[in-house]
Amino acid sequence: MRILVCVKQVPESELPILIDESGEWIQGDAITEFKMNRLDEYALEEALLIKESIASTRIDVITVGPDRCDEVVRRAMGMGADSGVHIRTVSDGYQSPYGVAAAIANFARGKKYTLILTGAMSEDAMQGQVGPMLAAQLGFAWATSVIFEKIAADKKTIYVEREIESGHRDTLELKLPAVITIQSGINSPRWPSLSNLLRANSQELAEVSISDPAGLQQMEHPAAVGYPRKSRAGLVLTGSRTEKAARLLTVLREKSFL
Amino acid sequence: MGKDIVIIAEHADGQIRPVTYELVAFAKELQRATGTTPIRVILLADKVKGLAQELADSTELDVTAMQLPEMAYYTGELYTRVLAEHLADLHPSFVCIAQTSQGSDYAPALAVKLGAACISGVREIKKHEGHICFTRVLYNGKIMARLKPTSPTAVLTVQPGIFKADENTGNRSGSVTLVATSARNRQSRSLGIKQAVTDTADIDDANVIVAAGNGIGQKENLEFIQRLAALFTKSAVAGSRIVCDMGWLGYQCQVGVTGTTVSPRLYIACGISGAVQHVMGMQSSEFIVAINKDPFAAIFQVADICIVEDLTTFIPAFIQAYNEKGVQNG
Numbered sequence: 001m002r003i004l005v006c007v008k009q010v011p012e013s014e015l016p017i018l019i020d021e022s023g024e025w026i027q028g029d030a031i032t033e034f035k036m037n038r039l040d041e042y043a044l045e046e047a048l049l050i051k052e053s054i055a056s057t058r059i060d061v062i063t064v065g066p067d068r069c070d071e072v073v074r075r076a077m078g079m080g081a082d083s084g085v086h087i088r089t090v091s092d093g094y095q096s097p098y099g100v101a102a103a104i105a106n107f108a109r110g111k112k113y114t115l116i117l118t119g120a121m122s123e124d125a126m127q128g129q130v131g132p133m134l135a136a137q138l139g140f141a142w143a144t145s146v147i148f149e150k151i152a153a154d155k156k157t158i159y160v161e162r163e164i165e166s167g168h169r170d171t172l173e174l175k176l177p178a179v180i181t182i183q184s185g186i187n188s189p190r191w192p193s194l195s196n197l198l199r200a201n202s203q204e205l206a207e208v209s210i211s212d213p214a215g216l217q218q219m220e221h222p223a224a225v226g227y228p229r230k231s232r233a234g235l236v237l238t239g240s241r242t243e244k245a246a247r248l249l250t251v252l253r254e255k256s257f258l
Numbered sequence: 259m260g261k262d263i264v265i266i267a268e269h270a271d272g273q274i275r276p277v278t279y280e281l282v283a284f285a286k287e288l289q290r291a292t293g294t295t296p297i298r299v300i301l302l303a304d305k306v307k308g309l310a311q312e313l314a315d316s317t318e319l320d321v322t323a324m325q326l327p328e329m330a331y332y333t334g335e336l337y338t339r340v341l342a343e344h345l346a347d348l349h350p351s352f353v354c355i356a357q358t359s360q361g362s363d364y365a366p367a368l369a370v371k372l373g374a375a376c377i378s379g380v381r382e383i384k385k386h387e388g389h390i391c392f393t394r395v396l397y398n399g400k401i402m403a404r405l406k407p408t409s410p411t412a413v414l415t416v417q418p419g420i421f422k423a424d425e426n427t428g429n430r431s432g433s434v435t436l437v438a439t440s441a442r443n444r445q446s447r448s449l450g451i452k453q454a455v456t457d458t459a460d461i462d463d464a465n466v467i468v469a470a471g472n473g474i475g476q477k478e479n480l481e482f483i484q485r486l487a488a489l490f491t492k493s494a495v496a497g498s499r500i501v502c503d504m505g506w507l508g509y510q511c512q513v514g515v516t517g518t519t520v521s522p523r524l525y526i527a528c529g530i531s532g533a534v535q536h537v538m539g540m541q542s543s544e545f546i547v548a549i550n551k552d553p554f555a556a557i558f559q560v561a562d563i564c565i566v567e568d569l570t571t572f573i574p575a576f577i578q579a580y581n582e583k584g585v586q587n588g
Contacts, residue, residue, distance in 0.1 A: 011397070013398060013472070013531060014531075014551075014552045014555075016400070016552075016553075016554045017396075017397045017400045017401050017554065019401070026396075026397070026401060038500075094403075096375070097366065097376065098369065098370070098375065098376065101366075101370070123397075123398060124396060124397050124398075125396060126378075126379070126395065126396065126398070126533075126534070127366075127376075127378040127379070128362055128366075128378065129365075129366035129369075129376055129378060130366075131366075132334065132363060132364065132365075132366040132367040132370075133366045133367065133369070133370050133376075135367060136338065136366070136367035136368075136370035136371055137370055140445075141335060141445035141446050142334060142335075142363075142367065143334070143363070143446075144334075144359075144362065144363045145359060145362075145363070159449075161452065162359065162363070163359070163516050164358075164359035164360075164451070164516075165358065165359055165515060165516065166454060166516070166517070166518070166519075167454035167456060167509065167512075167516055167517060168451055168452065168453055168454050169451065169452040169454070170331070170332070170359070170448075170451055170452075171448075171449040171450060171451070171452055172333065172446050172447065172448055172449060173446070173447045173449060174445060174446050174447075175444075175445045175446070178445075183516075184499060184500070184503045185499070185502065185503040185509075188505075218408065219369075219374065219375035219376070219407065219408060219409050220375040220376075220377060220405045220406060220407045220408060220409075220412070221405065221406060221408065222403045222404065222405055222406075223386040223387070223389065223391045223404045223405070223406040224386055224391070224403075224404045225396070225401050225402065225403045225404070226401070226402050226404075227400075227401065227402070228395065228399060228400070228401070228402050228556065228559045229559070230558075230559050230560075231541075231559060231560050232546065232559075232560055232561060232562050233562045233563075234558060234559070234561055234562070234564055235562065235563050235564065236558075236564045236565075236566070237563065237564065237565050241567055241571060241572060241575050242575055242579070244565055244567060244572070244575075245572065245575040245576040245578070245579040246579050246583075248547065248563065248565065248576060248579075249576065249579045249580055249583060251563060252524070252547075255524075255545060257466060257490060257523065257524045257545070258489065258490065258580070
């Protein structure tokens with residue numbers, strides 16, 4: 001059985017995100033630390049668990065992005081994926097999920113994947129669109145925000161539980177092949193192993209370049225970006241740590257919380 | 259080429275979900291901004307008649323009720339197929355869907371079928387240089403982006419809780435058009451909803467909630483959260499999703515869209531980044547204090563008091579101040 005896992009490289013969560021001079025996008029160059037999107041780690045771990053339970057399963061991992069994204073593919077191989085694919089884009093700007101999904105669909109078409117897994121959303125764009133879009137482009141069944149899955153013994157169907165509002169679960173049986181987007185908490189993603197990382201570093205990644213110089217298909221683009229507005233008073237306490245602590249104590253006493 | 263704004267109604271257990279009325283408010287604002295006419299509502303259900311009439315009466319909009327024998331439960335496959343077929347002839351400018359577990363499941367697939375842009379979690383309609391743009395958050399709430407669709411049709415999923423539903427004037431009622439279709443699921447089979455069985459009474463009833471986020475760094479640091487909570491009466495410890503995923507707290511303590519929605523008198527967010535999914539579960543708290551060492555954390559946008567400090571040093575400093583000044587000096 002062949003599984004494709006789609007992973008994305010995203011900025012480390014605690015980094016500031018600054019707006020560029022045009023006001024149309026962020027300063028991509030100012031971001032220096034990246035990691036694998038957290039939900040994609042869960043998706044990859046789920047694929048690895050399937051591989052451990054179903055013999056002769058092969059896991060390919062794929063990413064779409066600029067040169068730096070090699071790193072996230074190698075990390076995925078370090079966790080145990082068998083091979084990696086990098087669809088290189090020239091631009092580091094906004095990518096329409098439509099175009100990202102189309103690029104992955106072009107790669108996946110005809111390769112007999114039984115299952116395609118990805119995180120329920122990315123931490124930077126937070127749209128959760130690539131999974132269902134990929135399914136629609138390939139004509140596969142799909143389910144989003146999956147918190148439990150089990151492949152039937154005959155490998156023709158998969159049972160899934162989607163996490164919905166208030167923690168309830170929407171349960172479905174899907175025909176394979178299918179695209180499943182994974183919710184956090186479904187498993188505990190493993191750390192990359194040294195031996196796998198060494199193998200990943202010596203292995204060539206399959207590279208797919210976008211032939212069209214204009215890059216991925218864009219269905220929408222950012223006209224402007226800005227910083228969010230405060231929806232409340234947002235009083236920022238100043239001074240030393242002790243002064244801030246004393247000030248907070250005063251505020252909470254005035255409001256009779258203490 | 260049509261120019262309609264289409265709303266896809268959301269319902270469950272034989273009831274129209276309140277978010278559907280927020281979609282109506284959104285669509286009306288969009289209509290004012292674009293001059294686009296008219297607005298129609300589409301409803302998919304197995305027993306569609308009563309719901310459709312209720313919608314037509316309460317929204318005063320025309321409703322197309324699509325009756326599907328297999329629609330006792332939602333499936334993304336059937337929603338996408340039926341809507342794609344129906345909307346292909348209509349060529350709407352905008353398709354408005356709720357950013358819920360249902361809407362976010364089928365909207366992107368529908369957009370592919372319609373060759374349309376899909377913009378998720380829309381919170382604002384904004385004109386930019388004469389073009390209609392839709393505002394959404396990026397980078398964990400640190401950036402707001404105005405996205406401009408470049409396709410003739412745009413599928414929009416609207417963030418719940420932002421657009422206020424209008425009062426029904428009771429002046430008129432919309433029409434109801436019944437469409438029977440025999441479309442069936444081919445690739446998916448719904449097996450129904452499993453109810454969550456977690457007991458969330460502790461955080462439901464608390465006056466004061468002290469919540470931990472990823473910023474606590476390690477499980478041992480939960481002790482700071484517990485010690486802070488212990489200063490207040492009728493308090494509870496809660497957490498963001500990531501803290502529950504790590505197994506540091508049980509899921510019954512999770513605040514957010516997939517956990518519990520709370521509105522205590524005081525909410526102290528410790529090391530919480532402020533992702534939309536968490537904020538939706540706590541934004542109606544009466545008073546919000548945020549402690550985070552990342553000055554750019556989105557949680558500060560919804561806080562009354564912002565403290566840029568590491569919680570592992572700030573909370574002990576606060577407890578010390580509390581102990582030194584004594585309770586009676588309040």
